[in-house]
Amino acid sequence: MMDTEAWVLHEGPEQSRSALDTGEFRLERFSFPDPADDELLVEPLFGCWEGNMSHSLARHPIDICKKRGEKKVIIGTASVLRVLRAGSAATGIREGDIGLLYGGYVTDELGYMVWAHGYDAAGSMGILAKRAKIPARSFVPLPAESPYTLEQWAAFSVRYITAWSNWKVAHGAYRLQVSEADDPAPCVLGWGGGSTLAGIDLARRHGCRTAMISGNEGRLAELSRMGIAGFDRRRFPDIDLDEQRYDTDPAYKKAYIASERTLLELVHDWTRGRGAAIVLDYIGAPVFRASSKVLGRQGVLATAGWMLGMQLPYNRARECIARHVHVFTHYARRNEPAEAIDYAMRTGWMPEVTEVYDWDDIPRLAQTFADGAVRTYFPVFRVNAA
Template sequence: MIETEAWVLYERSGGSESALDSDDFRRETFAFPGPAGDELLVEPLFGSWEGNMTHSLQRRPIDICKQRGERRVVIGNGSVLRVLRAGADVRGIHEGDVGILHGGHVQDEFGYTVLVQGYDAPGTVGVLAKRTKIAARNFLPLPLESHHRLEQWAAFSVRYLTAWSNYHLALGAYRLQVNEPLDPAPFVLGWGGGSTLAALDLARRAGCRAAMVSGSPQRLAELARMGIVGIDRRAFAGLEFDEGRYASDPEYHAAYRAAERAFLAAVHDWTGGRGAAIVFDYIGAPVFRASVKALGRQGVLATAGWLLGMQTTVNRAIECIGRHVHVHSHYIRRADSPKAMRYAEREGWMPQVSEIYSWEEIGGLARAAAAGRLRSYFPVYRVNPV
């Protein structure tokens, strides 16, 4: 058995409330079986706080301890790792090698992720640990003498790889109906967090006209520096759709309609009345209705996750008449990751990391994430010395 220090999430015996109790998540010793012949013993250097980690703490949409049948779980899958020991069957990976984790622990026959290490894959140990083990096939070596910092690669490992896959799928779907000569610079709109920003940056670099919705002055300023149009959400702060209230509360109904009209007017002004060719909606139910309405004809609604709601309602007739395509993806396919990494290294398509939490501060980071108080698109924490 391997013993290590880790931040450990415990099974909750009480109700399903989302508040994070201090007894639920704490730093302590954790033990796991040593690596098999096709596995690596690794030490995380930097980790990135991901949405699935917040979902784990909130027990939404699932309680991963119950789903996995485990009383104690170590979460986390966005990271830069250093190899401590390679199993007997591993070839081409050696002690001291540094890379990022591809979190798809269980993959389907085509290489797409089904279950994620450090989340819903039973028996896996996440990267909120001083040491862990991973399948050797999921170790993605970093470029030698990379131009980018290790903490940037940690933030890249989930959000940017997810965005790469979702962006290319969404653009490909749009180009099936509207080729480049017909629309050489599509309007691409998004709202959400780091994955949305990464997808919009890809779109901008490809010659698309990109815009992102945000209510934060700091983030709007960051978008301007990146060459992405910022649409100020404060102008339509009531744009939070609740189907039940919309049907039963006349005051809410009127306020929501006013906010939706303001949002669609902003999109109309930006696109010259065409509507968006692609909308990246990583928020979910509260903005899904508005996202669909913001699409132009032949438009594509794309997502690889949700922040605030999973269940959505769609008018199929309207979507058919508008020839809208809905693209739902997950994480990137393992075989596609090296291409995304090479592009990032060459073109500088990387997250800007402004704040790094210490190992001891992870408890506070977790509480802020569970309460929805994170300010950064890319919250990164340090695990082991470089």
């Protein structure tokens, strides 16, 4: 057995209770079996806080301890790792190698992720630990000569790779119906967090007109620096739809309709009446109605997550008549991290990291993220010295 310091999530009695509030997420010693021949002993250097980490602590939409059947879990996927020891069957990997963690702990026969490392995959050990073990197949080496920092690669490791896979399908689906001659510079709109920003930046680099919705001054300024139009969400403050209140509360319904009308007019003007060709909606149920309404004919509504709400009601007739395509992806196929890394190295498609949290600040980061008060799209944290 091996022993390390880790932030450990313990099982709780109720799904609705947050592990941050109850003390069931705490820093302590954690023991794990020695790595097998096809595994690596690694030390995480930097990680990036992801939405599924907050889902884990909130025990919503699933309680991962119960789902995995484990009393204690180490969470975390997005990371840069250094190899401390490689098993005898881990060919081509040596002590000191630095790389990313591929998040698909369980994949299907084609290499697409089913269960995520450090989240819902039973037996996986996440990266909120000073030492960890991972399957050798999950190690993605980084280029030896890179102009980017390890902090940037940590931010890249899940959000950008997710965006790469999602954008390939969304853009491909649009081009199946609308050629470049028909629409040489499609309008692509997004709302969400870092994965959305990565996807919108990909769209910009593919010659699309791009815009992203945010109500945060700092993020709007970042969008402007990147050449992406920023739509200030504060102009339509009641755009989050609560179906029950909409049906029963006239004042709420009036406020929602006013916000929706403002957004529709904004997108109408921006797209010159055509509607968005692609909407990257990584938020989910509260904004699904608005997303589908701003989508133009033959448009594509794409997502790779379910941040707020897992169920989506929609009018099948309207979607068919408009020839809308709905794209749902889940992280990436096994070969896609290398593709994304190669593209980033050739083009500079990389996140900006403006703040790095220390190891002891993990609970503060977790709470700030849960409160929606993180100032950056990429909340990176340090685990070990580089």
